[in-house]
Amino acid sequence: MLDYMSLTKKLAIVGISLFLGACQSMMTGEKPLVAQRVAWEHVTPGCTGEPCPLVNIDTLRFAQEPQLNPLIERALLRMTTDAPDAPLPASLESYEKDFLVRAEPGWKTYLQAKLREQHDQMVIIELSSYLATGGAHGMPGRGFINYDRDQHKALTLKDMLKPGTEDAFWHLAEQAHQRWLKANKLDQDPEYVKTWPFARTENIALLKKSVLLKYDVYTLAPYSSGHVPLTIPYSQLGAILKPEYMPASQ
Template sequence: MRLLKIAAAGSLCLLLGACQSLFKPGMDDPLTPTRSTWEHLQPGCQGEQCPLVNIDTLSFEDEPALNTAINEHLLDLARNGPQGPRPLSLESYEKTFLNSAEPGWSAYLQAKVREQHDGLVIVELSSYRFTGGEYGQPGRSFINYDRRLHRELSLQDILLPGQEEEFWKTARMAHRAWLVQNKLEEQEPNFLKDWPFQRTPHIALTFGALTLKYDIDSIAPHSVGHPELKIPYPRLNGIVKPNYFPGRGS
C-alpha cells in the first residue's frame, strides 16, 4: 500500500508539474551537510605545547562532485607554501605534519557553508598553519557550487563571454570604495602605493553582493586580516550571467 501511494504521488507530480522531486530537495531547499571534525596531537606528546592538527570538514549526500571539490580545496590550503606539493590526503597531511612538528606547532583546516541560495552552495574554506615565528600562515578559499550542473563554477562560468576585463574594472572600483569606507588613505597617504589593487581567485556569489576575498598581506597590512570587497549585483549587469543574480536562478 505504501509503494502504491508513493507511485500515485509521483504520477500526480508529473501530471501537474508541481514537484521538482519526490525524494530530493528542490533548489530553494538548502542541503544539509554532514560535519566531520577531529583533532589529533603528536603521538606520545603530553603538555600544552604538543603539536596538533585540527580538521573540520563537510560532506553532502548525493553531491559527490561537491565533496571532491571540498577535499581538493582543503588539500590545496594544506600546501607548505604556494609552490609546495599538494598532500595526497588529509590523513597523510596530518601524519607528515605531526611527524616533523616542533613544540607549539599547529595546523587547522576548515570547510563551512557560507550561504545557500538559488541552487548554489557557497562553501568557504580556511586554514591556519603555525610553525614558529611571530605569525602563522592563514589561508582562504571559496567554492561556488551549482546544484543544477553538479559542479564547481569557475569565474569564466559566472561571467558573460568577453567580460573578464570589465569584471576586474568593476572590482577596482569596489576596491576604491573599500579604501574610502575604511579611511585607509586618510590614515596612511601612501596606502594605495604600498598596497595596490590586485586580482584574487577568491570570489563568492553571496546573496547581498558578490564578494571578493583577499589573502592576508595582499592588498593591506597583516593587521587588516583577510579583506573583503563587495560588488553590488546591479553594477554587474552585462558582466555576470543573469541566472547567477540572486532571485533569478530559482
C-alpha cells in the same frame, strides 16, 4: 456538462503548473542540502602537555551531493601548500600524519570548511586555514567553492561571467577597493595607497546579496587588517554576470 469540462481543464492546467513548478524547484536546487560535519583534532602520538604539535580538521560531507565532497577535500589540501604547482597530499589523513611526523614543538595547523550560504542552485562553501610553524604569528588562508547543483561542478570566474567581460568585472572590483579605502579613511594616505595597490584574487563568492571578494593577508593590507572583504552589488553586474548566476531575489 460544459461547466464540468471547463472545471476539468482548469484542474488539469493547475496540475501541470504545479508539476512544472516542482520540477523547476528540483532543477534549481531550492531544497537545501544537509551538511554532515566531520571534525577531529590530534596531537603528536605520545606527546603530553603544551606545546604539542596539533592538527585540527573541521570539514563537511554531503550525502545528497557526493560530487561536492572531493572538491572540498582537494580545496583544503591545496591550502596546505606554498606553491600552486606543489604536489598535494593524498588525503587529509595523510596530511595530518606527515605534519605530525615532521612538526616541531608548538606547530599547529587548522583546516576548516563551512557552509556559508545556499540560494537558487548555488551552494557556497567557505574554506579557512591557519598554519603556525614558529615566528611572531601563524598564516591564515581563505577560499571559496561556488558549487552549481544543476551542473554538479565548482565554478571558475570564467564560468560565472559572460564572454569578454572579465576586465569589466575587475574594474568593478577595483571600484569596490576604492570604496573600502575611503570607508577606512585610507585613501587619504598616499603612502598606504602606494604600498598596498589593488590586486586580483581567486577568492570570490556568489552570495545571495552581493558578490564577495575576500583577500589573503598581505595582499591589500598589512597582516593586522586580516582578510580584506570587497563587495560588488548585483545591480552593477547585469551586463557582466551570466543570467543563471544572478540570484532570483535580485
